Amino acid sequence: AQKVTQAQTEISVVEKEDVTLDCVYETRDTTYYLFWYKQPPSGELVFLIRRNSFDEQNEISGRYSWNFQKSTSSFNFTITASQVVDSAVYFCALSEYPQGGSEKLVFGKGTKLTVNP
Amino acid sequence: DTAVSQTPKYLVTQMGNDKSIKCEQNLGHDTMYWYKQDSKKFLKIMFSYNNKELIINETVPNRFSPKSPDKAHLNLHINSLELGDSAVYFCASRRGGGTDTQYFGPGTRLTVL
Numbered sequence: 001a002q003k004v005t006q007a008q009t010e011i012s013v014v015e016k017e018d019v020t021l022d023c024v025y026e027t028r029d030t031t032y033y034l035f036w037y038k039q040p041p042s043g044e045l046v047f048l049i050r051r052n053s054f055d056e057q058n059e060i061s062g063r064y065s066w067n068f069q070k071s072t073s074s075f076n077f078t079i080t081a082s083q084v085v086d087s088a089v090y091f092c093a094l095s096e097y098p099q100g101g102s103e104k105l106v107f108g109k110g111t112k113l114t115v116n117p
Numbered sequence: 118d119t120a121v122s123q124t125p126k127y128l129v130t131q132m133g134n135d136k137s138i139k140c141e142q143n144l145g146h147d148t149m150y151w152y153k154q155d156s157k158k159f160l161k162i163m164f165s166y167n168n169k170e171l172i173i174n175e176t177v178p179n180r181f182s183p184k185s186p187d188k189a190h191l192n193l194h195i196n197s198l199e200l201g202d203s204a205v206y207f208c209a210s211r212r213g214g215g216t217d218t219q220y221f222g223p224g225t226r227l228t229v230l
Binding site (some may be wrong): 034035037044045047050056064079089091103105107109112 | 157163221
């Protein structure tokens with residue numbers, strides 16, 4: 001079965017520091033998708049990125065960047081020059097395709113990031 | 118023009134009661150989901166519907182009954198509420214026919230007293 005591990009339960013940094021959130025996954029599928037979602041204190045789940053298993057190119061979006069390495073089954077997320085507004089719980093997720101069913105997401109347990117002023 | 122909406126946002130009720138949570142999406146998506154987030158923030162899928170048809174049922178107690186009157190709506194009815202049902206329930210939707218991103222509603226915080 002699919003599994004997503006976010007080993008860092010909580011991280012605390014000072015504003016402007018760079019921070020990397022780790023995500024390691026397990027799957028037997030050859031085609032799969034990886035996701036990151038952000039859950040700010042207000043509670044909603046905000047989609048950040050989707051990456052398919054055939055695309056190992058790193059992605060950068062503003063202060064956010066993602067490093068996908070199939071060799072280590074990792075999909076890490078880096079925030080550069082962190083800001084207080086980045087404080088949230090971040091979830092890594094993996095798509096799973098049950099036989100006869102539609103895609104479902106398997107989530108990691110989340111990493112709570114606190115950015116202090 | 119909210120993409121995925123849920124009502125109510127908060128629900129406080131007594132044990133043993135029956136309650137419903139409603140979800141609507143205006144994205145034209147074919148597939149809708151219910152996820153449960155427990156007190157430790159762990160997110161787990163409960164149900165998935167594709168074009169009003171139940172596709173995924175993740176061994177959820179049969180006190181939980183989803184209903185999809187049309188592909189834009191997926192409601193969750195819960196009978197005989199228990200303390201352990203207290204959680205945040207998220208609705209999500211995505212375009213069918215392949216893989217795509219799931220977009221989540223704002224969540225409904227259910228508290229059972």
